[in-house]
Amino acid sequence: MTGREIDLRHHGDAEIGDGLADFAVNVRTGMPPAWLADRIRASVADLAAYPDQRAARRAVARRHGRSVEEVLLTAGAAEAFVLLARVLEPERAVVVHPQFTEPEAALRAAGHDVERAVLGADFVLDPAAVPDGADLVVIGNPTNPTSVLHPAAAVAALARPGRTVVVDEAFMDCVPGEPESLAARLPAGVVVIRSLTKTWGLAGLRAGYVLAAPGLVARLAEAQPLWAVSTPALVAVEECSAPEAVAEAEKWAVELGTERDRLAAELTGRGLYVVPGARASFLCVRIPDALGIRALLRQRGYAVRRGDTFPGLGPDWLRIAVRDRTSNDALLEVMGELGI
Incomplete structure (x- = not known):
């Protein structure tokens, strides 16, 4: 499936507005x-000195058991997608959907043709869904917007000689223990992208990183503007990669899971x-x-994310962020008043 008929640049921040309770943006509230x-x-x-990435790169390398040469710091995950689109020269790029649309948008903006491999109704990855001839594959894990966590073995099975597999792990720290992450394993040909935005509430700071083979990291660094990551962002990367911070994020992930499952059960119990x-x-x-329904919720003061701008979904889908109980x-009460 190909085409530009979907607004790939529509993101959750476009849904929010003054006076609206935000259930549209997947950034943890009350942070940092x-x-x-x-x-x-x-x-x-x-700030008078130019940014020095060395300490932050070392911290990320320690966090994932990688070498410093395998780490590229970026101004958020979005910059990583743009750099990859500029550096790689795929003959057949495939994006696995539904997923975050920015990777496809970046590839198209760089002049690449993009094919879409749309997953089945359960949104679980079947490596056979990806064409054999693809030399670039992009997939999210866990996937935005479906919240599905793919087995690491299934994602790793996409790798093969001559192919680059880009795995967007921006939400992996929502998963206690990160058992399906490829960050520490990094099979040959696999690129992992991580972000500090979601768990630490740093969307405005722009902090993320790429984990990849040293050769590719060097090529991406050549394409990256000098001093692309600010000193405050580098401090955040270093601090959030420390063992104490990782433990704090783990504790939050456990609490998140409990509330997420409760909210899911409530919605399912209403026939959704x-x-x-x-x-x-x-x-x-x-x-x-x-x-x-989205429009009615906005009238009542609640913003949720429309699903029809994600390839593979449609006008009958919403993405709802999990907040505190x-x-x-309060959202459930309003939905009930609307007959949902």
């Missing part, structure tokens, strides 16, 4: 924590279809006339 905000504020004293086995910080929900219950 005080200790992290203090360190970021303190870094302002060093929630994509099963959700493992990220959001739920993908099928509901008749989802766009109409009180906020989730």
Whole structure:
């Protein structure tokens, strides 16, 4: 499936507005924590100097058991997708959908043709769905917007000589223990992209990184503007990669899982279809006339993410971020008043 008929540049931030409770953006609310905000504020004293990535790169390398040469720091995951689109020269690029649309948008903007491998109704990866001739494959894990976590073995099975497999793990720290992550394994030909945006509430800071073979990292670095990652972002990368921060994120992931499962059960109990086995910080929900429901919720002060801008979904899908229990219950109450 190909084409530009879907607005690939529509993201959750376009859904929010003044006075709306935000269930549209997949960024953890109430963040960053005080200790992290203090360190970021303190870094302002060093802004006269050019950013120095060395400490942050070492911290990421230690976090995932990689060498420093396998780490490229980026201004968020979005920059990583743009750099890959500029550096790689695929003859047959395939994006596995439904998933975050920015990788496909970046590839198209760089002049590449893109094919779409759309997963079946359960949205679980079948490596056979990817054409044998693909020399670039992009997949999310866990996947935005479906919240499906693919087995590491299935993702790794996509790798083969002459093919680059890009795995967007922006939501992997939502999964306690990260058992399906390829960051520490990094099979040959696999590129892993990570982000600090979601768990630490740093969308405005732009902090992420790429894990890849040293040769590809070097090529990406050549294409990257000088000093692309700011000093405050480098401080955040270093701090969030520390063992204490990883442990804190793990604790949150456990708590998130409990509340996510409760919210999913509540919605399912109302006769809605929630994509099963959700493992990220959001739920993908099928509901008749989802766009109409979205509009009604906006009138009542709640923003949710439309699903029809994700290839492989359509007008009967919504993505709903998981918030704290009180906020989730308030949304459920309004949905009940609307007969949902």
